[in-house]
Amino acid sequence: MNIIVMGGGLVGVATAWYLLEGGHSVTLLDRAPELASEASHANGAMLHASHTEPWNTPQALGQLLRWMGREDSPLLLRPAQLPRLMGWGLGFLRYSRPHHHARNTAVNARLATYSLQRMRELEAETAIDYTQAHNGILKIFRHPEEMETARASSRLMADSGVRHETLSPAGISQREPALADIQAELAGGFFYPDDASGDARLFCQRLGEKAVERGLTLRLGESVQRLHVKAGRLRAIDTDQTTLEADAFVLATGAEAPYLARQAGLRLPIKPVKGYSATLPVGGLEAAPRLPIIDDGRKIVITRLGDQLRMAGTAEFTGYDRRIRPQRVERVLEQGLANFPALARQVDTREADQWACLRPMTIDGPPILGPSGIDGLYLNTGAGHLGWTFAAGTGRVVADMIDQRTPDIDVSGLTLERYQ
Ligand SMILES: Cc1cc2nc3c(=O)[nH]c(=O)nc-3n(C[C@H](O)[C@H](O)[C@H](O)COP(=O)(O)OP(=O)(O)OC[C@H]3O[C@@H](n4cnc5c(N)ncnc54)[C@H](O)[C@@H]3O)c2cc1C
Numbered sequence: 001m002n003i004i005v006m007g008g009g010l011v012g013v014a015t016a017w018y019l020l021e022g023g024h025s026v027t028l029l030d031r032a033p034e035l036a037s038e039a040s041h042a043n044g045a046m047l048h049a050s051h052t053e054p055w056n057t058p059q060a061l062g063q064l065l066r067w068m069g070r071e072d073s074p075l076l077l078r079p080a081q082l083p084r085l086m087g088w089g090l091g092f093l094r095y096s097r098p099h100h101h102a103r104n105t106a107v108n109a110r111l112a113t114y115s116l117q118r119m120r121e122l123e124a125e126t127a128i129d130y131t132q133a134h135n136g137i138l139k140i141f142r143h144p145e146e147m148e149t150a151r152a153s154s155r156l157m158a159d160s161g162v163r164h165e166t167l168s169p170a171g172i173s174q175r176e177p178a179l180a181d182i183q184a185e186l187a188g189g190f191f192y193p194d195d196a197s198g199d200a201r202l203f204c205q206r207l208g209e210k211a212v213e214r215g216l217t218l219r220l221g222e223s224v225q226r227l228h229v230k231a232g233r234l235r236a237i238d239t240d241q242t243t244l245e246a247d248a249f250v251l252a253t254g255a256e257a258p259y260l261a262r263q264a265g266l267r268l269p270i271k272p273v274k275g276y277s278a279t280l281p282v283g284g285l286e287a288a289p290r291l292p293i294i295d296d297g298r299k300i301v302i303t304r305l306g307d308q309l310r311m312a313g314t315a316e317f318t319g320y321d322r323r324i325r326p327q328r329v330e331r332v333l334e335q336g337l338a339n340f341p342a343l344a345r346q347v348d349t350r351e352a353d354q355w356a357c358l359r360p361m362t363i364d365g366p367p368i369l370g371p372s373g374i375d376g377l378y379l380n381t382g383a384g385h386l387g388w389t390f391a392a393g394t395g396r397v398v399a400d401m402i403d404q405r406t407p408d409i410d411v412s413g414l415t416l417e418r419y420q
Contacts, residue, residue, distance in 0.1 A: 001247040003402065004029060004237065006224050006260070009040035010387055011380050012252035013204050013211065014395025017122075019250075020214045022403050027246070028208075028216055029239065031223035036204035039254050039387060042277045042355035043200050044301035044312035046292055047389050048137050049116055049162045050192035052108035053153050054365025055273075055315065055385060056096035075299070076316045076328075085317060088271050088363055095364040102156060104365040107413035108386060109160035111366065114409045115393025116196065122392055128206040131306040132198035138167075138176055139294040140189040140339075146296055147187050154190055165191045178289035181341050197292040197303045200388045224253070227264045233375040234264060248402055250378045255320070255358035257381040264374050269419060270382045272358035274316040276324070278333045279353040283307030287342035298335045309343075311336030315359075315385075324356040359384050369394055369414045370401040378402055379416060 001024050005016045008030030016028045032038070055075075067075050082089075095104065123132065141147040154164045167189045173180040175191060212218055219239075226238035227249075236245045251257050255272040282288035282304075292303040300313040311332050333352060337344040362368060362382040367390060372379050380398045383390045397414070400407040412418070 001025070003027070003248045003250065004244060004246040005250045005252055006237070007252035007254060008032070008035040008204075008208065008220065009038055009252065009254050010036065010200055010204050010391035011254070011383060011394060012250070013208050014391040015250050015252055015380050015398050016216055017207055017211050018395045018399035019402065020211055020216055022399055026216050027219060027244070028211070029219045029222050029224060031221065033221045034205065035208045035220070036201040039357045039359055040200050040204050041357060042279060042310070042312075042353070043275075043388055044277065045197050045199055045303040045305055045310050045388070046137060046294070046301055047116055047119060047196040047198065048192070048294070049109060049112035049160075049389065050137060050139065050154070050157060050164065050190070050195050051294060052112045052157060052386060052389070053105045054095070054101060054108065055361070056092045056101065056365065058096055058098050058101055059149070060096045061093055076314065076318070078316070078318050081317050081319055084319060085271065088269060091269060091363040100364065104413065105153060105156050106160060107366045109157040109162055110409055111393050111414065112386065112389050113161045115390050116194065118392035118396050119196070122207070126207065126210050128203060128210070130198040130200075130203035130206060132196060133292070133304070134196045135291055136191055136193040137195035137197070137292045137294060138172065138189055138191050139296055140172060140179070141187045142185055142297050144187045150190065150296060162192065163194055165193070167191055176289050176291045176293065178287055178340050178343065179293070182339055195292070197305070199305050224260060227260060227377070229264045229374055234377040248376050248378060250380055250398060250402070251372070252380045254381060255360040257360060257379070261372070264372070264377060266372055266374065268368060268379070268382065269363035270360050270368070271317070272320055273361045273384070274314075274318050274321070274356060274358055275312060276314050276329045276332050277310055277312035277355045278329050278349075279305070279308050279310045279355075280347050280349070281307060281351060282309045282343070282347065285343060285346055287340055287346060289340065293339065295335070295339060300332060300336045302336050302339065320358065322356055322358060324354050329354045329356070359387070361385070364418075366414050367394055368416050369398050369411065370416070372416060
């Protein structure tokens with residue numbers, strides 16, 4: 001088949017890779033001049049099956065109200081966005097009920113563990129270097145109550161094969177000596193030995209290069225403008241340069257997916273949730289951490305990528321505004337570095353590379369994969385805060401669906417059908 005993948009982020013590139021493996025003739029289109037230019041550019045770099053809880057936790061409403069309009073909060077809802085978020089927001093809260101949340105955590109954990117296995121295979125097959133580290137991930141807590149809530153989720157995820165160890169504050173310092181200075185502030189932590197980390201942009205671009213060697217046609221700097229659906233089938237798309245026909249199309253345009261889907265008469269329950277990252281050079285600095293760390297209370301992730309330290313976080317409901325707000329990046333840096341007082345004294349935060357982008361977040365948490373209800377149009381979007389972790393898994397699952405093969409994992413809770 002001739003297949004067009006729309007979107008050259010992690011999700012689109014991984015899907016294109018597996019479609020090529022199936023013997024298809026594949027074209028990948030992205031409006032940006034290079035792959036991984038948006039959400040996949042400078043994310044938290046964590047491949048974390050351990051962090052698969054949807055963000056609409058049973059505590060979400062209280063947190064949203066407490067933090068509304070506060071520029072220094074990890075979760076920021078701008079009151080001006082309220083009218084646009086009304087329907088989606090109510091659904092987001094409805095899915096925060098404990099039974100929905102537990103179910104969707106399990107759905108995500110199943111996909112994540114599968115995806116991390118696929119990543120290992122991809123790594124072995126392609127020998128791509130993306131500053132990966134298979135050293136596990138450490139999650140730290142300052143308050144015993146927060147740790148107890150996370151313990152319940154970790155138990156749930158353990159059913160999907162996500163192993164964890166409980167650590168005391170002293171155990172945390174042993175695992176990651178860079179945290180020794182704040183040991184007295186900590187209530188404890190969990191260590192997830194099977195998690196990994198790596199630079200998503202490097203991975204995406206290098207896998208893209210390998211895919212071109214395998215025959216991928218890459219059309220960069222070309223924007224999809226229109227989807228032509230006739231008699232219930234997607235037959236062609238207009239780009240800003242030409243019209244392209246294909247036997248099948250995959251919509252993997254991240255946070256922009258709802259906009260294009262609407263032209264085909266589909267309403268995807270996805271909203272953009274903005275996040276920030278800051279990347280600092282830390283080569284040769286002994287006080288820098290080696291292990292990837294999730295600071296649960298501050299909602300910040302900290303990941304070592306070779307000679308650099310990436311800090312990422314915050315969730316801002318601010319529509320499609322991609323601007324970098326200095327106050328928000330500074331908060332990420334300040335909160336992240338507060339875990340390493342010695343390092344904070346050594347680095348110059350003005351050297352940090354700043355980034356902001358939009359996570360494509362579904363109303364219930366898991367991504368939307370596979371048939372769209374329109375012949376010829378398949379979906380791979382909505383991975384929210386987990387698109388790096390899910391990329392290989394969702395790429396494989398969607399390629400299997402297009403090829404009419406039964407995916408290796410149960411896909412209930414992952415297709416558009418769940419909303420009907
Ligand atoms: C701050 C932050 C930290 C994160 N940390 C992690 C983490 O640690 N671990 C993890 O698993 N996930 C993390 N994520 C989530 C992850 O980065 C995203 O889920 C993932 O990058 C989404 O990939 P994507 O391919 O769906 O979207 P994108 O990477 O946004 O790709 C979509 C592509 O579509 C293109 N496009 C859009 N519209 C059009 C059009 N009309 N025509 C042509 N092309 C178009 C865009 O140019 C873009 O390249 C984080 C996200 C953020 C924001």
